Amino acid sequence: MGKTKRDPNSVELDNKIIGPWLNETGAVDQTSQEYNCLRIEDKNKE
Numbered sequence: 001m002g003k004t005k006r007d008p009n010s011v012e013l014d015n016k017i018i019g020p021w022l023n024e025t026g027a028v029d030q031t032s033q034e035y036n037c038l039r040i041e042d043k044n045k046e
Helices: 008-025 028-045
Strands: none
16 A cells, blocks of 8 residues: 555455555556556456
8 A cells, every 4th residue: 555546446446356466566656547447357257
């Protein structure tokens, strides 16, 4: 938490779906929306 405070809509998704994953990359606010879509599709596959 703290890195994704930019987009209120993405914060929840970031924290739950891609929080730790994106934090390691350090590209949270750059790709948050794109990665949210990718991760959601990925979860639907399983």
